[in-house]
Amino acid sequence: MSQRLDPILLKKLADKIGKSIKYTREQNAKRASRAGVSSEAYFLYWLKEKKIGFQKYKRSLPVDVQNEARTLTGTPQHTTSTTSNRVGHTETLTASSRYIDLLEMIQDDELRDRCADLIKRPRNHDRVFREATTILEHRVKNLSGITQRMNPQALIGKAIAPDPARAILVVSSDSSEQEGFYKICAGIEAAFRNRTHHEVSNKLTRNDAIKFCGFIDSLLLVLVNAEVHQERI
Numbered sequence: 001m002s003q004r005l006d007p008i009l010l011k012k013l014a015d016k017i018g019k020s021i022k023y024t025r026e027q028n029a030k031r032a033s034r035a036g037v038s039s040e041a042y043f044l045y046w047l048k049e050k051k052i053g054f055q056k057y058k059r060s061l062p063v064d065v066q067n068e069a070r071t072l073t074g075t076p077q078h079t080t081s082t083t084s085n086r087v088g089h090t091e092t093l094t095a096s097s098r099y100i101d102l103l104e105m106i107q108d109d110e111l112r113d114r115c116a117d118l119i120k121r122p123r124n125h126d127r128v129f130r131e132a133t134t135i136l137e138h139r140v141k142n143l144s145g146i147t148q149r150m151n152p153q154a155l156i157g158k159a160i161a162p163d164p165a166r167a168i169l170v171v172s173s174d175s176s177e178q179e180g181f182y183k184i185c186a187g188i189e190a191a192f193r194n195r196t197h198h199e200v201s202n203k204l205t206r207n208d209a210i211k212f213c214g215f216i217d218s219l220l221l222v223l224v225n226a227e228v229h230q231e232r233i
Contacts (some may be wrong), residue, residue, distance in 0.1 A: 010043075015049070040065045044061070045069050096144050115213050124200075129192050140156060169223060
């Protein structure tokens with residue numbers, strides 16, 4: 001259960017619905033989990049629905065939590081456990097479905113399969129960047145046929161060389177386009193892979209993760225259509 005729910009607002013909410021603080025906190029956590037959002041985001045949604053002022057508390061929360069709260073619509077149910085199994089039918093929460101719709105736009109099956117569950121989690125979205133860059137690196141290695149161990153920069157330098165005449169994976173016969181794609185892939189690994197593989201970060205939001213996956217998906221599509229020159233290995 002979240003420890004960041006404002007205790008004064010929690011009591012006001014509990015009084016409003018005629019339940020105990022313990023019950024209200026537990027129900028908030030359960031419904032947040034079902035909606036695929038953080039407890040804080042659902043708490044904001046519930047406070048708003050009950051017309052309890054919460055602006056000061058809202059400003060104390062990260063922007064991604066505030067954005068999560070905005071995705072929720074409908075009326076929360078506050079009945080006992082006898083109706084808990086019907087909450088999914090009576091409660092219209094669009095956060096999860098919104099992200100599922102966005103994820104369906106990702107064409108690469110492996111990327112979607114490995115990142116979808118991480119994106120739907122309420123926090124720790126740096127893991128999406130870690131997984132997506134690993135998939136990019138793995139795909140470059142598999143498509144190029146390179147088997148020896150290499151660091152990501154060396155791997156990309158060999159597989160997607162700036163000069164099409166030297167590259168294993170040729171995305172364009174135009175040297176400037178080939179070089180551009182090489183720089184994008186090398187830059188992605190340097191800017192995002194190294195950082196997220198060696199440290200954790202709470203600054204990356206769910207929206208950041210979705211947009212990053214979309215970009216990686218575009219790169220993977222280019223790689224799939226690349227011309228492979230195995231003799232250059």
